[in-house]
Amino acid sequence: MEPIDIPVAGTKVQTSRVFERDPETVRDEDLREAIWELGREGEWIVQPVPEPYYLAPTKFGRQKKIPLEHTWHHKSCGQCGHIPGYSTSIFWLNRLLGFDYFDPRDQTSCTAWNYYASATSNQAAQAAVAMRNFSAAYETGYYPLIHCGTSFGHYKEVRHELVHDAKLRRQVRAIIEKLGRPFVMPEEIVHYSEWMYAVRKQLSERVQFDLSKITATVHPACHYYKLQSGDAIYDPEIYGGQRTAAVTAVVQELGAQVADYSTWYDCCGFGFRHILVQRDFTRSFATLRKIEVMKQEANPDVVLTHDTGCVTSLDKSQFAAQAHGRNVGVPVMSESQFAALAVGAHPFRVCQLHWHAVDYRPLLHKMGIDVERAWAEFEADVEKIKHGEMEYLTWEHVL
Amino acid sequence: MGKADTVMIVGAGPAGLEAARTVAELGKRAMLIETKDQLGGTPYASYASLTPDLQETEHAMEHMLDAVRNNPAVDVRLNTRVVKSEGNLGAFHVTLESADGAQSVEEVGAIVVATGFQHFDPGRETQMYGYYEYDDVITLVDAEKMFKEGKIVRPSTGLPPERVAFIQCVGSRDRQIGNKYCSKVCCGIASKQSIEIKRMLPNAKVFIFYIDMRMYGFWEDQIYWKAQEEYKVNYIRGIVTEIIRKGDKLLIKGEDTTMGRPMEVLMDLVILSVGMEPSKGTVEMSRIFQIPREDHGFLQVVGGPLDTVSTPVPGIFVAGAAAGPKDIEDSVSMGAAAAAKAVGILNRLTLEV
Numbered sequence: 235m236e237p238i239d240i241p242v243a244g245t246k247v248q249t250s251r252v253f254e255r256d257p258e259t260v261r262d263e264d265l266r267e268a269i270w271e272l273g274r275e276g277e278w279i280v281q282p283v284p285e286p287y288y289l290a291p292t293k294f295g296r297q298k299k300i301p302l303e304h305t306w307h308h309k310s311c312g313q314c315g316h317i318p319g320y321s322t323s324i325f326w327l328n329r330l331l332g333f334d335y336f337d338p339r340d341q342t343s344c345t346a347w348n349y350y351a352s353a354t355s356n357q358a359a360q361a362a363v364a365m366r367n368f369s370a371a372y373e374t375g376y377y378p379l380i381h382c383g384t385s386f387g388h389y390k391e392v393r394h395e396l397v398h399d400a401k402l403r404r405q406v407r408a409i410i411e412k413l414g415r416p417f418v419m420p421e422e423i424v425h426y427s428e429w430m431y432a433v434r435k436q437l438s439e440r441v442q443f444d445l446s447k448i449t450a451t452v453h454p455a456c457h458y459y460k461l462q463s464g465d466a467i468y469d470p471e472i473y474g475g476q477r478t479a480a481v482t483a484v485v486q487e488l489g490a491q492v493a494d495y496s497t498w499y500d501c502c503g504f505g506f507r508h509i510l511v512q513r514d515f516t517r518s519f520a521t522l523r524k525i526e527v528m529k530q531e532a533n534p535d536v537v538l539t540h541d542t543g544c545v546t547s548l549d550k551s552q553f554a555a556q557a558h559g560r561n562v563g564v565p566v567m568s569e570s571q572f573a574a575l576a577v578g579a580h581p582f583r584v585c586q587l588h589w590h591a592v593d594y595r596p597l598l599h600k601m602g603i604d605v606e607r608a609w610a611e612f613e614a615d616v617e618k619i620k621h622g623e624m625e626y627l628t629w630e631h632v633l
Numbered sequence: 634m635g636k637a638d639t640v641m642i643v644g645a646g647p648a649g650l651e652a653a654r655t656v657a658e659l660g661k662r663a664m665l666i667e668t669k670d671q672l673g674g675t676p677y678a679s680y681a682s683l684t685p686d687l688q689e690t691e692h693a694m695e696h697m698l699d700a701v702r703n704n705p706a707v708d709v710r711l712n713t714r715v716v717k718s719e720g721n722l723g724a725f726h727v728t729l730e731s732a733d734g735a736q737s738v739e740e741v742g743a744i745v746v747a748t749g750f751q752h753f754d755p756g757r758e759t760q761m762y763g764y765y766e767y768d769d770v771i772t773l774v775d776a777e778k779m780f781k782e783g784k785i786v787r788p789s790t791g792l793p794p795e796r797v798a799f800i801q802c803v804g805s806r807d808r809q810i811g812n813k814y815c816s817k818v819c820c821g822i823a824s825k826q827s828i829e830i831k832r833m834l835p836n837a838k839v840f841i842f843y844i845d846m847r848m849y850g851f852w853e854d855q856i857y858w859k860a861q862e863e864y865k866v867n868y869i870r871g872i873v874t875e876i877i878r879k880g881d882k883l884l885i886k887g888e889d890t891t892m893g894r895p896m897e898v899l900m901d902l903v904i905l906s907v908g909m910e911p912s913k914g915t916v917e918m919s920r921i922f923q924i925p926r927e928d929h930g931f932l933q934v935v936g937g938p939l940d941t942v943s944t945p946v947p948g949i950f951v952a953g954a955a956a957g958p959k960d961i962e963d964s965v966s967m968g969a970a971a972a973a974k975a976v977g978i979l980n981r982l983t984l985e986v
Contacts, residue, residue: 249767250768474766477760
């Protein structure tokens with residue numbers, strides 16, 4: 235590929251035309267009224283979004299309720315396995331803001347990943363897993379907040395099927411009743427990055443470092459905004475409302491620069507099923523189509539995204555490309571980790587960057603974080619655990 | 634003349650104008666209602682020339698406007714909207730509201746709704762074309778506005794483009810966004826505009842990216858082959874999926890389905906062939922006159938292909954793009970047909986009395 239000099243214009247639109255949202259002209263279904271109607275007919279219990287909630291604008295200008303607290307955290311198998319600092323950062327930010335949340339142990343894997351790889355059972359079984367998790371949240375009194383972009387997209391597809399297919403609804407209801415659980419549909423299906431969007435101003439008030447010299451590129455997750463796209467967050471202030479505002483709005487609010495690049499819309503390489511069936515393709519795509527393009531066009535200090543598969547693919551694929559001398563080597567993390575760092579979270583105790591494959595230290599230095607001191611503190615923790623002086627790190631250690 | 638001798642026509646585009654003229658010619662009174670301050674509708678307001686013969690729109694439509702303006706049997710009400718309707722065939726009581734808020738109730742025997750279409754907004758669901766991000770991504774209508782000034786330039790620089798791409802089916806034939814229909818005229822308009830661009834800028838390269846070109850009837854000969862053979866316009870099968878800025882150019886990404894491979898090409902100007910949707914007025918009239926809308930959102934007609942103008946509401950007819958995508962010739966024909974049916978039903982009513 236011949237290098238092309240592109241001016242990095244950030245998120246500014248280059249036209250004076252202004253997009254006017256008109257929900258009246260949109261034919262994409264807004265399922266929320268149907269969900270309430272089915273609730274009134276006794277088909278299921280609707281779990282309302284708890285107050286206080288934030289009203290966020292969606293793609294077509296409808297307002298989506300985002301709960302601020304009393305959230306039940308539907309975690310991600312990929313996050314917990316590959317990027318534990320991802321979820322920890324979300325919890326840490328909740329604690330920092332003084333929000334009441336619930337970290338459940340009663341949760342099952344969402345089945346979405348295998349479903350996209352055509353390797354999972356059947357429609358009713360998948361829907362039953364989603365509804366089982368919703369009922370588990372409801373029973374605690376907390377509202378489900380979905381960490382994983384893949385689960386989020388899949389649950390919205392399940393919701394669509396359940397609203398439109400009475401036979402499926404009855405099948406799944408019978409399964410949930412056999413489990414002795416209530417049959418519950420949440421009023422909104424909410425992704426954690428929407429919660430990040432909702433609290434961005436509160437976080438920006440607590441920023442500890444000058445981030446104005448930090449350039450980030452954003453990779454929005456396909457599962458977040460390309461599936462059942464109507465209720466993804468689109469903010470008129472961000473890209474003129476023409477691209478999802480998730481991640482970007484948070485990063486800008488924190489004071490960092492967001493740079494554009496030409497493969498913004500492309501998948502990270504994870505590709506719904508490619509990581510399972512064509513792993514080499516995933517690795518090449520992640521590095522050659524995404525990371526190298528970002529490096530060439532925007533030379534970012536960090537790549538930020540909001541899905542487990544995206545962080546994993548973009549971060550860990552770079553190792554192989556580096557071995558071949560390619561133009562890669564950009565740290566990748568979730569915006570929750572980046573925001574946590576910005577407001578003072580420990581890079582290792584909280585954000586657990588030592589799990590990441592690409593060298594993140596130049597970024598931390600540039601942010602103004604004393605990496606060596608932080609690493610020494612973390613090693614001291616490990617020594618204490620080794621010598622039995624401490625069983626494990628607790629929230630008291632890290633707040 | 635009494636109420637049963639008056640046909641109200643809502644909308645003064647080609648269909649409404651023709652309906653009003655025909656009603657008058659058949660000896661009844663026409664009341665022509667238009668929300669805007671001028672006659673002629675969308676083509677007159679937005680298009681520099683007509684498809685397929687490239688006649689200048691204002692000149693070509695002037696005789697239609699005159700036939701209505703200077704006709705004592707046509708009562709033209711500009712800056713006026715319909716806000717309510719009661720009654721039924723032979724005695725509709727329609728409340729009109731002028732721009733200053735004054736209301737009046739008119740009694741008419743039959744109604745022709747000719748409230749037309751609006752162009753699909755390319756920022757609504759196909760954001761990937763960047764219409765609200767880049768100045769140099771424009772629509773067919775924006776191009777016509779430039780043609781009215783006798784030029785075609787890149788809005789970002791004011792300079793003539795060297796490479797121009799049209800993208801077909803923006804907001805049409807797209808199940809993902811819910812518009813499951815062809816808008817009929819965009820292929821013709823794009824081909825017409827490509828000829829106009831080549832006439833103005835003979836050295837420019839012009840590309841049309843399409844799913845398949847739908848040049849019905851004479852348009853095939855009048856503009857499609859002419860654009861290719863005389864003006865060397867390049868037709869490329871395969872739709873563009875995304876547009877981004879590269880330097881001072883636009884990079885379009887998509888798939889060339891003839892060659893069977895992905896493509897990335899730099900352009901100076903991209904013109905989106907935006908399709909048709911029911912206008913706000915059409916949706917509003919559906920509510921006020923209780924006319925059901927068919928599956929695609931346009932006003933429903935009852936006769937299928939054999940009666941294109943009768944709605945399920947007795948005494949109310951539809952003409953032009955309010956009933957679905959239409960070119961000007963179909964709109965005008967429907968205007969006349971709706972007027973004839975409206976007058977016919979009023980005549981029968983008078984005989985029965």
